[in-house]
Amino acid sequence: MQDLASQLAEVGRLCYARGWALGTSGNFSAVASKNPLTLAITTSGVDKGLLEPNQIVEIDERGRVVRGTGTPSAEATLHLAIVRSRGAGAVLHTHSIWSTILADAASDPAGGLTIEGYEMLKGLDGVRTHEHREWLPIVENTQDWSAAAPRIEAKLREHPEVHGFLIQRHGLYTWGRDLSEAKRQVEILEFLFEVMGRKRGMAWPL
Amino acid sequence: MQDLASQLAEVGRLCYARGWALGTSGNFSAVASKNPLTLAITTSGVDKGLLEPNQIVEIDERGRVVRGTGTPSAEATLHLAIVRSRGAGAVLHTHSIWSTILADAASDPAGGLTIEGYEMLKGLDGVRTHEHREWLPIVENTQDWSAAAPRIEAKLREHPEVHGFLIQRHGLYTWGRDLSEAKRQVEILEFLFEVMGRKRGMAWPL
């Protein structure tokens, strides 16, 4: 747990440095125990640029703190839903400029964002070629994640091919078998969002 | 006071690193004593990338230096007006690319900038939902802040819901109960300015 907390704190500081977790935005978790399920997760309202291991608490599968002090992120139920539906070992939520902009409105009829044909896509788990079509659902923002989490968990079970999702005007959720895989997926997706976003500002078509 | 000066110097260096206080721009203060009111405030003309505690002076409520050496920022009267009208414990003025651009001209009929519907707004003091409509007044720039400060103080008393304001082609003022709250609000607002600014460069509507 101590080791996980240190690694989560380091990931948080890296995301802050890149501008992906300014203010008190962003939250990060990793599975501390599989059976019974517990998560190490960042507490609410902390400055990610100064994130320290003692700002990480351990919660059980109902979101109650079992170790450490502090209030877990209000989105803890979302982390638990992702861990359950995906068997993820780590869940990272970044709140970057480009993910916020691209999550402003769905850009495809299925209500999501489609990214296709980029080499960088191969950094996503299981993708073997750039000739890949990645689809990220864009879900509505809410302040009641306990109510919304089951719907998102159902959506993730319905779309097992998905590597992340966007929350409208709120940012990205992605995950991985462990923290380093989840960090890699954050970088891949944030890179692709910036490419997509910058291209939309150009005089030539997408 | 020594501790406050160190914290202000650190905030200054962080803002410089992000490009929010280049040249000698930006100025930062925190309440050192409430009764009588004194402020720790950055001196004029210093390089924020090299900001040291000894470049912070303590001023009284009339802006006179009571501790340390150096000339307080020419905008000290504005800091004092904000502290008085808001009960703020810290006031930060950043001078970023995006706040300068967005403060070029009012974008709403009320003479300000409106930001609405972003999750990041919840980082502002007292905001509980993304379904929030934040309005920032844009005030005219001047070189006579002693004359302008009472007008701005009156405007802030008239709009108690406001979390910051922009000065035309000059940047942002925001505040907080203490320095870490003020720093959080700087990051929240600068993030939202960048989102708004980048969206204006795009082919799709706001």
Add this chain to the structure above:
Amino acid sequence: MQDLASQLAEVGRLCYARGWALGTSGNFSAVASKNPLTLAITTSGVDKGLLEPNQIVEIDERGRVVRGTGTPSAEATLHLAIVRSRGAGAVLHTHSIWSTILADAASDPAGGLTIEGYEMLKGLDGVRTHEHREWLPIVENTQDWSAAAPRIEAKLREHPEVHGFLIQRHGLYTWGRDLSEAKRQVEILEFLFEVMGRKRGMAWPL
């Protein structure tokens, strides 16, 4: 070899810091021995922000590991093709936002990208004046570099004036007599890509 591995690791971390090798993207090599030819090259799937010398292996001219542990980059055959056809001492592949965008589609009839009239071009090997017209071929992306490398090697022999090439939606390859020359060319070309890319977003013509 140990020294080369340290230098490659440092170049990798610098490219990561600039956002040119996020996720596990980018790969970097330098000639360890000329006769027989061996290359020090980054292994596949490593985080360039944490790149360490022990993540560099030595491969022979057929791409087989002769020192160190790990799988060499899948693009090792491309590095070897460049070293053979150009006599390069180091080969760097960055995967930046702007090179990805500019490599989206050829912007000239010859199937490449033309950059002309910039002082920065003088940082390219042998260029003596800003009145220079640099042409970078844009090659198709593939997942079979063993098959594609001979075609690229032939193209490079056909165009001895070329200082780098782009892979469609995948990034830049450039090289130099040694690692510091290759690093200089990466910076020159990435700078020029950003200039070209940003200009395309503007209201005034290229």
Add this chain to the structure above:
Amino acid sequence: MQDLASQLAEVGRLCYARGWALGTSGNFSAVASKNPLTLAITTSGVDKGLLEPNQIVEIDERGRVVRGTGTPSAEATLHLAIVRSRGAGAVLHTHSIWSTILADAASDPAGGLTIEGYEMLKGLDGVRTHEHREWLPIVENTQDWSAAAPRIEAKLREHPEVHGFLIQRHGLYTWGRDLSEAKRQVEILEFLFEVMGRKRGMAWPL
């Protein structure tokens, strides 16, 4: 001289970190002696990210090295012309993305770039109000600075109000009484170039 060389090296590394002196671009000088005039100046072809004091040489008023080893920048005659015509104590040439783009073509009939009405202008030497109209000449690029320097020196004498100039597709020259003033002016002007450049990408008018 040793102290000056250390300060120049630090300024060079800072400019490199901000992306204003990539590749081997940029060159920096400071007056080492007034009578006879000598300059400490960066040598040609060095990596500004690794700039060390021993990569700074001292030259006399004819550009000959009088201390240290290495070739002074090819633009040394330009530095000397600026020192002579302005009485500057330090001269900095940055080669940033935005200065390169804005120096692509004159944007006013007088053959320069006009920046007006920004608070940041007050960071320029002698400017007391934001209601200031700064004009930067844009001069043609050349590879023969010995021939061009007298013309630029004459232009600077003709326009004593000027704080810097742009070279077409090549970047910025500015100066100051000492190195910290010159550094401040670099930051002021680079900030304003970025503001101007980003505004040109927007849907609303300048």
